[in-house]
Amino acid sequence: MSSNEYSSHNVWITGAGSGIGRALALHYAAQGAHVVISGRTLDKLHEVRDAGASLPGQISCLPFDVTDAESVNSTSEALRSIVPHLDLAILNAGTCEYIKKGYLDPTLFRRVMDTNFFGFIHSINAALPLLKAASTKPHLAGVCSLAAFIGFPRAEAYGASKAAARYLLHSVRTDYSGLMDVTVINPGFVTTPMTAANDFPMPFEMEAENAALRIASALKKRPLEYNFPNRLTWVLRLAQLFNGIWYRQISKQRRTDNAAKRRTAE
Numbered sequence: 001m002s003s004n005e006y007s008s009h010n011v012w013i014t015g016a017g018s019g020i021g022r023a024l025a026l027h028y029a030a031q032g033a034h035v036v037i038s039g040r041t042l043d044k045l046h047e048v049r050d051a052g053a054s055l056p057g058q059i060s061c062l063p064f065d066v067t068d069a070e071s072v073n074s075t076s077e078a079l080r081s082i083v084p085h086l087d088l089a090i091l092n093a094g095t096c097e098y099i100k101k102g103y104l105d106p107t108l109f110r111r112v113m114d115t116n117f118f119g120f121i122h123s124i125n126a127a128l129p130l131l132k133a134a135s136t137k138p139h140l141a142g143v144c145s146l147a148a149f150i151g152f153p154r155a156e157a158y159g160a161s162k163a164a165a166r167y168l169l170h171s172v173r174t175d176y177s178g179l180m181d182v183t184v185i186n187p188g189f190v191t192t193p194m195t196a197a198n199d200f201p202m203p204f205e206m207e208a209e210n211a212a213l214r215i216a217s218a219l220k221k222r223p224l225e226y227n228f229p230n231r232l233t234w235v236l237r238l239a240q241l242f243n244g245i246w247y248r249q250i251s252k253q254r255r256t257d258n259a260a261k262r263r264t265a266e
């Protein structure tokens with residue numbers, strides 16, 4: 001559905017070449033916004049821009065590797081040459097890597113933290129001058145994850161990076177209190193290239209377009225935190241409350257899986 005609800009809005013979305021970011025970009029362009037999309041792969045950004053060509057809004061491409069601290073200032077300047085200010089910045093670029101065979105590989109941790117945590121810092125620094133230039137109170141939102149609620153097997157790096165990013169945003173809110181709204185978005189499982197490699201059940205999984213609609217609708221109210229879907233959120237809230245049961249259950253499952261693997265190897 002298209003409208004002109006956001007016709008005077010400028011939105012920046014990182015990691016918008018695929019998945020949730022792509023769906024968000026097309027959603028906001030359908031609502032009339034000028035959307036600047038970033039990611040590392042120009043071809044993917046062009047595909048999104050072309051997919052939105054008939055929409056009321058406009059999509060502009062700005063390549064940006066969020067791990068590249070050196071390019072923050074030039075990216076900010078490039079953003080300013082496309083739009084004079086930002087009403088909304090959605091930090092969405094992210095990566096997921098699971099640890100292998102129980103080994104806490106520091107190189108893997110650095111890769112994941114570089115994108116999911118330092119990537120947020122670099123993106124915020126690039127967006128801030130343009131958010132400050134907005135004539136109405138600007139809005140910063142960051143895509144974290146329900147995975148940060150409690151420990152999951154093999155998710156040491158991903159979960160920790162999202163928990164750190166979540167804390168970062170909550171803390172930024174306190175420093176920009178009254179000047180900028182900040183929302184933490186915690187999705188459950190969404191069908192995207194990132195989850196395509198997952199080899200475990202993904203309860204309540206949904207399409208990226210559905211996730212984008214929910215996120216955009218929630219962002220209108222500028223909540224401190226938006227968790228979805230509700231059912232998975234409640235399961236994980238209960239798990240936090242009764243974490244002894246959660247970790248016993250996970251350990252039992254891991255012991256069964258490991259025993260099955262040993263039997264297969266013998």
Ligand SMILES: NC(=O)c1ccc[n+]([C@@H]2O[C@H](COP(=O)([O-])OP(=O)(O)OC[C@H]3O[C@@H](n4cnc5c(N)ncnc54)[C@H](OP(=O)(O)O)[C@@H]3O)[C@@H](O)[C@H]2O)c1
Nearest residue numbers: 015017018019020039040041065066093094189190192194
């Ligand atoms: N899918 C889920 O179930 C789920 C659940 C919870 C949270 N999330 C979070 O949602 C966000 C979007 O993920 P997705 O599921 O939509 O996966 P996705 O389709 O893989 O999207 C991630 C995007 O981030 C970009 N990206 C990765 N590294 C980057 C970097 N260094 N600099 C700039 N862009 C980078 C990728 O494009 P390039 O490779 O071209 O740069 C890609 O377009 C992520 O933060 C993810 O952690 C996803």
